[in-house]
Amino acid sequence: MRVFNQTIHSIVDENFIYARALSHLGIEFYLHPHRRLGELCEEMGLVKEQVLKSFYLFDQNQRLSFSELNKFSLPIIIQYLRHTHHTFIKEKLPYVAELIRHLKGKDDLKLIFPEFVEEFIHHIYEEEDTVFGYIHQLVKIDRGMMKNPAGALWEARKLSLESMHQEHLEEDELAGIRDLIETYHDTDLHWQVIAKEIRAFDREMMYHAQIENKILFPKALQLELSVKEKIQKISQLN
Ligand SMILES: [Fe+2]
């Protein structure tokens, strides 16, 4: 198979996603740029099928389309979004952070990237606690799973989905980094992989935010309205 005769440098040069697949197998591309993949696999006892499978898996586009997601219920959409959060925090960001840590120079990026990661993680936890938490409560009320729905709504009276949505529409955490990486014009492969990973992450984050803005919030706002109307009717009857 041709790929096993190629150097690590030329494999990653062809497709930067392969740098992540290699890292997953225990091969950091920047440590062995001139070695052939076949040799490294032999030394490390890696089975060829396993290597090819890893390339294939990392190269696949695993995201769901807007229209597919739109058909799901709110709890499933939240589960999907949580899963994406998890892969951002546990896989994608640590991988890019490690690439940046091993890079020579670019001290400004080395300084601001960890700050971005910290802020990003904070945003995600806040979103899960506040937005997802509140929507879960609405779903429970709607399905008659709350003993005192009016009381639960009263407790959450200070939360406004409308303003959460507005705030969310204006968020753009990656702005600083996005601008910074475009100021470097390096052709070095290590830098190219980092820049491509950050751009790909940026696109993924935008897509993720769009799912929240165009599917999650509108559906949740609709549910909030119908839950409030239902409860109002019940209290008028009493
Ligand atoms: Fe999110």
Ligand SMILES: [Fe+2]
């Ligand atoms: Fe978000």
